Every structure is written in structure tokens, then in C-alpha cells.
Amino acid sequence: MVRLAVRLALTLALLSASCRASEYEYLSWKSDMFNGGRGYGKQPQCVDIPDDLRLCHTVGYTQMLLPNLLEHETMAEVKQQASSWVPLVHKSCHPGTQVFLCSLFAPVCLERPIYPCRWLCEAVRDGCSPIMESFGFPWPEMLTCDKFPQDDVCIAMTQPNATESPNPTGYSPICPPCDNQMNMEAMLEKMCASEFAIKTKIKAVTRENMDRKLILHKRRRILKSGLLSKKDMKSLVLYLKNGADCPCQQLDNLGNQYLIMGRKVDKQFLLTGIHKWDKSNPEFKKAMKKLNNFRCPAFADVFK
Template identity: 70%
Template sequence: MKNLLPKLWIFIAAVLFLPLLNASEYEYYNWKPEIYGRNPQCMDIPEDLRLCFNVGYKQMLLPNLLEHETIAEVKQQAGSWVPLVHKACHPGTQVLLCSLFAPVCLDRPIYPCRWLCEAVRDSCTPIMEAFGFPWPEMLNCDKFPEGDVCIAMNTTNSDDMDTSPGVSSVCPPCDNEMNTDGILEHMCASEFAIRTKIKEVKIDNLDRKIILQKRRKPVKLGTLKKQELKKLVFYLKNGAACPCQQLENLGHSYLIMGRRAGTQYILTGIHKWDKSSKEFKTALKKLKSHKCPTYEPVFK
């Protein structure tokens, strides 16, 4: 532990002055984790590791705390979480994820605190469920330490933040701006995309049931079969109460994205079909060739 402490305090001193999205600081508590089972290597965090580049430290350990052994594997898996960070469901989301995907370069692994994991889980699960994803087993909070040395947000700065779960002011699939990256991120959380108009919207228990007009043009079929396209009905999960401006303007054509979850088709993104927007036109051009992170191995 003697060799660990100097490096640990140098790291603490550094990150206290470096911003991290809405959550800008780390704290550490005394916990004695197991030593890495394999020889770890210290490497620079690459620029294309979008989840954790500029996170507040420059180097990470491999294997990481999720047992990813190559940087290619880390980038593939971590990319799936970037949209969740952008949804800002909890100020500690990036802190939690980067402590696992890109752990700071120290002599021993330091895991996130259990309470941080639980706070992020409780706040972000409704967002994930809206896109048809459960909270994954890989982030089972029971695996993480309750105290001692662990990674947390600085409670001094986070006390005035509302970190409790609640109803989003806007339904997550509807909460978007007309920009290329946002549209592509919604597509990466989806299995298919179509162009169509909406005929009717009904409340179905806690969900909204979205009935489409007959004319439906596939933009990217993905896993959707042509015969399924004819019978397609979308559900906005837990969307009975949250606002969705797009579903209140039924005269427009929309780029609608979705994915299958069990026996239902979940609405994962809805953007006004607007060819006058340069951002929208750019997104359409990139849509079919855009390489998305792999979601299935992450959200399981």
C-alpha cells in the first residue's frame, strides 16, 4: 500500500481541478481490492475512446475492470454507453463507467463505490428501459465495495444536484436536437429506421401506443422484415405522462427508429423529416454506412 499512496494522492490532486462533464471530481475511500490476476499494462487513453477521453486523467490500465484485454474491445463496448452519458440521467454516470472501462493507472484496481453505482442505476434505468434495455448484469452494484477505497463523486459539489430518479421532463426518444451526431446515436440504439406519418396515438397502461399511417418507407431495415413493416406498431415505454412534441404534431413526416423488445417494437428515436436541415441531410447520408458500437454484448 506504501507504493500506492503517493500515486493515489498525485492523482487526487490532479482530478480535483479537472472538469468531467457535470460531475467534476473524484474522491477515494480506504478499501483494499484484490491485486490484478494478470500483468496490467498502462497506456494512453486514445482520442477515439469517446466515453473516457479527457475524463480527467490521461492513462488507463489494461485489462480493465470489466476484463477487456484489448483497447479495440474497450472502444467497441464503451461506445455503446456514450448516448446514456449524453442523456445526463445522473451526474456520476461517466465517473462510474470510466472507472470500469478505463481505470486510472495505479498499482492496484480501485472500483466504484456501491452507492455511486446504485444512484446512477436508479436514475438511469428509466432512460434505458425507454430504449428497451435493462440495467446490465455487468453493472450489478452488489459487486462493488460499500466503503473504504473506492471511486465516488465529490459529495460537496454533488449535494445540490438532484440525483434521485424521477420522470424525465421529455420522453427520452423524443428529447433530441436536429444534429447529425444525435440522429446517428439514436440510430445506434435502434435496429431499424423508417419514414412515415403517425395516424393515432393512444395511452396503453403506462405506455403510449403509436399507430402509423399505411405508407411506410424503410430507411434502414436492419432486423425488420418487410412483412413486419406492414403490421408495425410502436410503443413509447413509460411514456404515458412525459411530453413528446413529435407525437402531438401528426401532420408531419418523421424519421422513426425502433427496436424489438420481446413481442413489442419500442420507439427509440423520432425526428422530423426535414430535408431543409443540413444536419438531417448529412445524417441520412451517413445512416446506412455508419458503424455503430455493438450493443448486444453490453446490454444483456
């Protein structure tokens, strides 16, 4: 089991425009469950999707099967583990992200569970995995697309189209950590998703392969140290993963002070968030004031 704390909530908090999925289709119904399905230990029940199941409350249907298709047997477990995926949906990396995830976390209430179509999984994976990888999170094994049906009963948004552009939504290249949304709630979520946070200036930015390398000024104020050692702090260099060519306006003016957040992945320190230090901004000011007393959610490990 790959144990990952839910920073996707990633850290991926990093995420702005909401993508609401309200249309889906059931393709080629057959009476037998998909062979990759689980054998339930208890009889599935049809239950209401609660308001605080944020990932799936707006998915387009109101009731779900429990246990779900990820072997979560209680609503508390569903809520806890689904929470980490909300920011990814908000990033709008693919229009089918919510439908795909909710078909597993909150399967629609029918006589038998129906899995998402393999092509939908592949489309969401191809659109969203670059966002996840920029924070050091691989596409999880539990969502391996080969597990899902190709020709049997499955859930989709629209029929696949082989001639469709690989980027049908027209999204431009993005640097998720550079999302400059000054919103107190989003900033605090991003802080919780990061292992450390500091106030400092950036001395230089260079390119290293497909990454951008940030060399920080030695003068810095630690807001959250996490597991950073004194040795780490002395030579701290951050990488904007796969961000060599994507836009990041914060790195265009190195004269500013910044709130910089990050986490360690393998032997590298990755940039997970960067905001101009701006006490004149009401949202920034509220976030910094609330930081000392803010209790981050205690998320469970989510990837298997």
C-alpha cells in the first residue's frame, strides 16, 4: 500500500474553478457485474448522498450505494477519503473528473453497481495526472484504468470520440502551485496540504530539465517547519515540477517577499504554493491571522 496523506487536498487546494458534473450515461447494460468488481461483505444499501460529501453532492443524482466500489463500508470513511479529491475536481483538469470519481466513491443507486468506462478513466488520468505529478503524487494504483470495463456496462459522460482533440476544453498550460487566488479558505487548505511554509525572497530562478529551480534568499521567516531540519533550511532549494515552460507570474518579479509552501518528495523539495506577501490584501491578512489557531483536517491515507 502506498501511504499518502491527503495533501492532494493537494495540495492540490491549489485549485480554483469548480467543475460540476451533472450529465452522465450508462452504456451497454448487462446483468452481470464487471469481473473486476468486489464481492461485498455486506448487502449494499441505497442511501442519500449527504450535503457534506463535497466531492459528490453536486454530481447529478441524489442517492448512492454503500458499501461503494472502493470498499468503503461506512459513510464516515467515504467522506474522509473523498475529501482529498475535491481540489482536483476544482482544478477542472478534465470535465469528467467528478463523474469518474463519484462513480467509485458514490456509485449511483441501481440494482447492481456500474463501473466507469475505461476510456473515461484514461481521459481523466491523462488530463489530471500532470497536475498530481507536479506535487509528487502518482496516479494511484486503485484507479488503474485497465481495471475498468471497455465494452461491458459502464458509466460515461458522452460517447468517446477518437477524432476529438486531446484538450477539448481548451485549457492553457498551467502551473498549479502558482495559482494566485487570494482566498483565505483556499490558502489555509493549501497550507495544510504543505509540509512547510516560509516567508522569504527568491534569489534566482533557473531551468533544470523540465523543472524550474528556485534558489531562496538566506534571510527567511519560518511559519511552518514540518520535518525540515536545520541543514535542510540552510541549503533549501525548491523545484517547480514540470514547470519549466508554464506561466507563473510570481516568478516574474523577484523583488517581492513571498509566502512559499512546499513538501519533500524523494530527495527533492517541491513548490506547492506561492503567494505574494501582501498584508494589504484582506484575504491574505485574514489567512495569516488565523494561521496560528487553525486546525488542519485530519485526513486518512487515501491511495491503495
